Amino acid sequence: MKPTYQEYKTKRILNVHKHVDGWFFDKYSAHPYVGCAFGCEFCYCRETKYLRDRAPDDFDRVIRVKVNAAELLRRELARRPVDVIACGDWQVPAERDYLLSRRMLEVVHDLGFPLFIVERSPLLTRDLDLLTDINRRAWVGVVYSISTLDPAVKRAFEPKSPGVKTRLAAMAQLAQAGILVGTALMPVLPFVCDDDAHLEEVIVATKDHGGRFVLAGGLTMSGPQAERVWRVVDRYFPQARPTYERLYAGGAHAPPRRYTADLGRRVRALCQKHGLSDRMPRWIEPGPLGVNRWVAERLFRKVYDLELEEAASRNFAKMERRIWVYRRAAWTVDELATSVEVLYNSKGVEGLMTLPGIGPRIAGLITGWLEEWSEREASQD
Numbered sequence: 001m002k003p004t005y006q007e008y009k010t011k012r013i014l015n016v017h018k019h020v021d022g023w024f025f026d027k028y029s030a031h032p033y034v035g036c037a038f039g040c041e042f043c044y045c046r047e048t049k050y051l052r053d054r055a056p057d058d059f060d061r062v063i064r065v066k067v068n069a070a071e072l073l074r075r076e077l078a079r080r081p082v083d084v085i086a087c088g089d090w091q092v093p094a095e096r097d098y099l100l101s102r103r104m105l106e107v108v109h110d111l112g113f114p115l116f117i118v119e120r121s122p123l124l125t126r127d128l129d130l131l132t133d134i135n136r137r138a139w140v141g142v143v144y145s146i147s148t149l150d151p152a153v154k155r156a157f158e159p160k161s162p163g164v165k166t167r168l169a170a171m172a173q174l175a176q177a178g179i180l181v182g183t184a185l186m187p188v189l190p191f192v193c194d195d196d197a198h199l200e201e202v203i204v205a206t207k208d209h210g211g212r213f214v215l216a217g218g219l220t221m222s223g224p225q226a227e228r229v230w231r232v233v234d235r236y237f238p239q240a241r242p243t244y245e246r247l248y249a250g251g252a253h254a255p256p257r258r259y260t261a262d263l264g265r266r267v268r269a270l271c272q273k274h275g276l277s278d279r280m281p282r283w284i285e286p287g288p289l290g291v292n293r294w295v296a297e298r299l300f301r302k303v304y305d306l307e308l309e310e311a312a313s314r315n316f317a318k319m320e321r322r323i324w325v326y327r328r329a330a331w332t333v334d335e336l337a338t339s340v341e342v343l344y345n346s347k348g349v350e351g352l353m354t355l356p357g358i359g360p361r362i363a364g365l366i367t368g369w370l371e372e373w374s375e376r377e378a379s380q381d
Helices: 069-077 094-098 100-111 122-137 151-157 164-176 196-208 223-236 238-247 257-273 290-312 316-334 340-352 360-380
Strands: 004-008 028-030 062-066 085-087 115-119 140-145 180-188 214-218
Touching (some): 115 122, 122 164, 151 223, 164 180, 164 196, 180 196, 196 214, 214 257, 257 290, 290 316, 290 360, 340 360
Parallel strands (some): 028 085
16 A cells, blocks of 8 residues: 655754764765655664654654755755765655655765665665766765565565565666675564574675675664564564563663674674675775774774674673773764874874873774875875
């Protein structure tokens, strides 16, 4: 059944994030629709904090359309420094009827911003002309969400979403056009498809269709969304209930850190086996601040490494402090208004240690990375 549309003019369209997250690296986000006709049962957007004043059952039945999205984006984005924007929503039938995401791409293209997209819809390839031009002028990274290749699991949890084969075909088409593509293996559903065989199947399919990385994330459970997940589990996978009761005991929002870290380590090993990364390469801006992005990316990777090590630690509090130290250092370097390379060349390690949150150990790591950066730049001359 086709959803009902509610057209309205929003007061603003652009979200500006305080910090990048170390996963997708987007500084801005802008989306033209509220709600989604694909209606995946596990979608985190069904959680109360995202629904706000909307009825839970309206999520996939009533799509709110920001008819002035492109005009507002042009006005608001033009005032901002160039950085990665997560933009658009190619859900069907809304985007097919309104073309708002395409019009937003035209804005991104005209203003020269790098672009990040996470999608389930193959309709994205309709706009390959614009995506190719944006990639040539700036940068484009696309992530396709795939939880499983198992048709039975898909029918249970996301019966209205596009077929996985069509997503993979779209991924291949984008890759052939020279666009960075990968898979968001999210959410990984406990018991149902979190074994190595299921994980490896998605990783191999990603590689076979031109993907360069796979990002894995677990299932969160909250409010109306959790109720829907429980109904699906009880109806289609009753044998999984004890596992879910253990992982989400006491109404936990996410599985225990040990489970999440173990999942991440297994995905990393499988990615390495097939020549893929478990991290997404970020956009590196041209000019003197590009080195800051490059160094910060390595600090963010260190954060993730520590998160995977956390499960084996006997001192969670100490490990959490280490993770926070590296995350803070990543933000410091990423948001530095001057080149970290210039700072190091003029003041050495002592200069690096004047930056907030950077002590001797991290300064030493940065020193090594700056040497790598210099070699990298020299090889490209």
